[in-house]
Amino acid sequence: MDFFIGQYNYWVVIFLMMVGLYTVISRGNLIKKIIGLSIFQVSVFFLYISMGTVEGGAAPIITEGVKLYSNPLPHVLILTAIVVGVATTALALALVIRIKESYGTIEEDEIHKLDHSL
Amino acid sequence: MxxxxxxxxxxxxxxxxxxxxxxxxxxxxxxxxxxxxxxxxxxxxxxxxxxxxxxxxxxxxxxxxxxxxxxxxxxxxxxxxxPYKEAPHAHRPWLPLFVVGITGAVLVYGTWDIPRFGDPNSPAQTHVARYYLENALPETGVPNVVTAVLASYRGFDTLGEVAVVFTAGVAVLLLIGGRRPKQTLKQKDEGEQDET
Known part of the structure; x- marks a missing residue:
């Protein structure tokens, strides 16, 4: 049971990661692919924050009388990663809009067909 | 608990x-x-x-x-x-499921050696993090260690992050902002037919 609680976070992180990867590989809709990519991204955030958590620790804001804090460094990394992640998502969505304008569809297989027919 | x-x-x-x-x-x-x-x-x-x-x-x-x-x-x-319907997917799900299953199994195998969740003695807690927790308040005067690291110790990295967000914003504007000639596929097709 102890082992289960100790590794549960990492297993769910891996599960989410694989769900995101599966969505990216198997679904043809470009918006859904981007959402799969975002799920993958969030699962990596969980991996980092899980590693920084300390049992019984407080949030890393220095207060009188608190001895144990969780690790602030993963938090800093992930703060940056979230903002950069949204920037890349915005770029990907802009590309989707351009693809829709040029091809008239956002389904991958239809785009392939159009590419081969041209 | x-x-x-x-x-x-x-x-x-x-x-x-x-x-x-x-x-x-x-x-x-x-x-x-x-x-x-x-x-x-x-x-x-x-x-x-x-x-x-x-x-x-x-x-x-x-x-x-x-x-x-x-x-x-x-x-x-x-x-x-x-309007918002995803097209039914053309290919079979077995190959992606196989790839994802193998990758997931390898990753789960990797978790066997990871320090358990919340372990205060794991290498991640005992190395450099302690320095920031002990010195952030006296050195920067900011009680929130995350803010102190983000804006003071690693201020230039945050500046780099701003550069990334700025680049993404410029790229989005270049892609879909401003006035563009309305060139849809149908018109393109018609244009090509006219040429031939």
Missing amino acids: IDIIINITLLAFLAITSVAIVRMTNLFAIVMLFGIFSLLSAGLFVVMDAPDVAFTEAAVGAGISTVLMLATLALTRNRQKN
Whole structure:
């Protein structure tokens, strides 16, 4: 049971990661692919924050009388990663809009067909 | 103990939401579920003692990304067919499932050696993090260590982050901003037929 609680976070992180990867590989809709990519991204955030958590620790804001804090460094990394992640998502969505304008569809297989027919 | 129960429940919710996102075909519902996914993850960050990350995830992940995705949906919806419907996928799911299963199994095998969740003696806690926890307040005068590292010790990295966001913003504007000639595929086809 102890082992289960100790590794549960990492297993769910891996599960989410694989769900995101599966969505990216198997679904043809470009918006859904981007959402799969975002799920993958969030699962990596969980991996980092899980590693920084300390049992019984407080949030890393220095207060009188608190001895144990969780690790602030993963938090800093992930703060940056979230903002950069949204920037890349915005770029990907802009590309989707351009693809829709040029091809008239956002389904991958239809785009392939159009590419081969041209 | 209550922490662990909330943690396990929220992670289970996240797993269920992600499966629902994969299985649904209505894009509007998928985007809404992704908003819920981000909100749940913000809650989970609070449980894991990362309030700064939770704020950012709630504002940026659940707020801005959802709005961006909804805007994209509005701009790319199909007027003839069911507006927000994803096309039925053409290929079989077995090969992707196989790839994902193998990758997941290898990753789970990797977790056997990871220090257990919340271990105060894991290498991640005993190395450089202690320095920042002990010296951030006297050196910078900021009680929030995350802010101190982000804006003071690693201020130039944050400047680099701003550069990345600026570049992305410029790229988005170049891609879809401003006036563009309306060149749809149909017109292109007609143009080519005229030439031939």
